[in-house]
Amino acid sequence: MLLPRPASVHRRSGAFPLDEATGLTAPPELLPTAHWLLDALRRPTRLPLPLNTDAPRRIALELDDALGPEEYRLTVEPEGIRVAGGSRAGVFYGGQTLLQLLPPDVYRAAATGHAPRWSVPAVTVEDRPRFAWRGLLLDVARHFMPKHALLRLIDLLALHRLNVLHLHLTDDQGWRVEIRRYPRLTEVGSWRASSPLGAAEDAPDDNRPHGGYYTQDDIREIVAFAADRHISIVPEIDVPGHSQAAIAAYPELGVTDARLGVRTRWGVNPHLLNAEESTVAFYRHVLDEITELFPSLHVGIGGDECPKEQWRQDARTQQLIAERGLADEKGLQSWFTTQLADHLGTLGRRVLVWDEALEGPLPDSAMIASWRGTAGAVTGARRGFDVLSCPDHLVYLDYRQSEQDDEPIPFSIPLTLEDAYSFDPVPAALTAEEATRVVGGQANVWTEHMDSPRTVDYYVFPRLCAVAEALWTTGERDFGEFRVRLQAHLARLDAFGVEYRRPDGPLPWQTRPGVRGKPSTREEWDALIDRLTAGIRTAAPTSPPARA
Structure with missing residues (x-):
């Protein structure tokens, strides 16, 4: 139920649990995107989500030269999530798709006290825009x-x-x-x-x-x-x-x-x-x-x-x-x-x-x-x-x-x-x-x-x-x-x-x-x-x- 519709979506069994054992990793050039994504996730979930630590399960942000400037590939497995983009913009759009895979309450400004179980379905999304x-x-x-x-x-x-x-x-x-x-x-x-x-x-x-x-x-x-x-x-x-x-x-x-x-x-x-x-x-x-x-x-x-x-x-x-x-x-x-x-x-x-x-x-x-x-x-x-x-x-x-x-x-x-x-x-x-x-x-x-x-x-x-x-x-x-x-x-x-x-x-x-x-x-x-x-x-x- 993603919007805009991605170029391709492949669903698999299982899900990635977003919980206290989850962290995020990103190279220095992607730190602004990492901080944006952490803020978007921390406010509604109240999870610590440490950055660049040895957390048991990780959301990894990466640049991939094989992808176009605004293109991204989002891979969700039960063991981890990888958001790869051809540029900072591509990684950012992959992060936006990641948010849409979570329950709608992720768009609230604070935790409601009635939070759902935060998990991301296992999936691979490959996407790029038609127009610049x-x-x-x-x-x-x-x-x-x-x-x-x-x-x-x-x-x-x-x-x-x-x-x-x-x-x-x-x-x-x-x-x-x-x-x-x-x-x-x-x-x-x-x-x-x-x-x-x-x-x-x-x-x-x-x-x-x-x-x-x-x-x-x-x-x-x-x-x-x-x-x-x-x-x-x-x-x-x-x-x-x-x-x-x-x-x-x-x-x-x-x-x-x-x-x-x-x-x-x-x-x-x-x-x-x-x-x-x-x-x-x-x-x-x-x-x-x-x-x-x-x-x-x-x-x-x-x-x-x-x-x-x-x-x-x-x-x-x-x-x-x-x-x-x-x-x-x-x-x-x-x-x-x-x-x-x-x-x-x-x-x-x-x-x-x-x-x-x-x-x-x-x-x-x-x-x-x-x-x-x-x-x-x-x-x-x-x-x-x-x-x-x-x-x-x-x-x-x-x-x-x-x-x-x-x-x-x-x-x-x-x-x-x-x-x-x-x-x-x-x-x-x-x-x-x-x-x-x-x-x-x-x-x-x-x-x-x-x-x-x-x-x-x-x-x-x-x-x-x-x-x-x-x-x-x-x-x-x-x-x-x-x-x-x-x-x-x-x-x-x-x-x-x-x-x-x-x-x-x-x-x-x-x-x-x-x-x-x-x-x-x-x-x-x-x-x-x-x-x-x-x-x-x-x-x-x-x-x-x-x-x-």
Whole structure:
């Protein structure tokens, strides 16, 4: 009943008893993984589990050069357990599988006093992931997630073998990371006066201030905590749209002279950054601090949902377009993107942009996050860009989960557990060669309607379990077989304290009676996505970039 499903499992007779006679051994390079596993085992069992001693029975952690970087082999016999991996990450994933072979109470934070007999069935598990990028985007700009809840979520990602947390740190409604050169980004930009109560265009304000941000020390702690679990934190600073919180803090960044506050409504916003050299310099300085905090190779700079009307109507912007020899406002956005992408390149990083960026030229090193269906993945891969698949109709976990009337704030189309399980990051339209450009996929969690961590639980789980299996498991997948294993896996989530959506719908306190959503039919949504992606499907192709 393992999840994600391993490549192979061979059961044998007998079991390994986990008791006072058990110890753990590990070479020096695996000590961080050993300490993580010991902590995970000691808390619920209260067993001593000494490290690197002559205990009668041992759990041995080992590196094996014959295995791939994230591959592992877990061998459980009555006399001992061996967890071998091709790297520290592989050994860590083997340790996660070992935990799943124990009773679900292993995921509790302390012993309950009614502990089961701790034993591990004799088995050999051999496993490896299908994709290198297995992620979740979490939007902390619309609703801030406190640090302790974010660390808990990271542990849940690790449990499901996910290895990327894409943090959407800035938007119109909030700026969530301390930038010491520009303190007003958090002094002003990290909180708003109210939020809409619901998804309808005329939704009333709740008249409740909302805010929060991570200090640089918080970020360092989050990054280190994630790294111990082999998760990379990919930051995103959204430009040149979705930037009203920054403009509220530093009005000189805006196109007009209007004094804006941090935005208190959802939806696409007409207010853009201006395209002055001084604004580009401002964001270069921001990215300098971001790259000092986040060691990830990729840094997101957004580029999505950027209406150009302010630029069209502004005389100074039109002058800049002419001076730079650009064709139009789309060319100006490409210019803006390229300035920041080139700067990130000097810092040894690669830019991650949403698929709207395919409407214009892009640096060779750019990676495309394809969210509006699969058009961005197909177009990006065919043009030679690396692609991250996150199609809205399969992995946008803020979408409503059923047609039931009691779904909380129902938004967009229904995205069921089975829909999420059907996710394949590689579009069928790609050739085998083009498919090699797809580095993996992720689920995206936009939090307009998730005002607490427990609400995030409801929207994310168990659909993220399905996405995790789609990204990890090799070979054919069967939803019926997955659902059987998921039923057992829910006991682990219960022990962990996850407030997931039940198969028959929300519990009473998970509903939002009287709060209107914005549901859509699949036909309406498909037509909208088709219109939105016309620009990238008809844009003049560029020469394929060299593989980075």
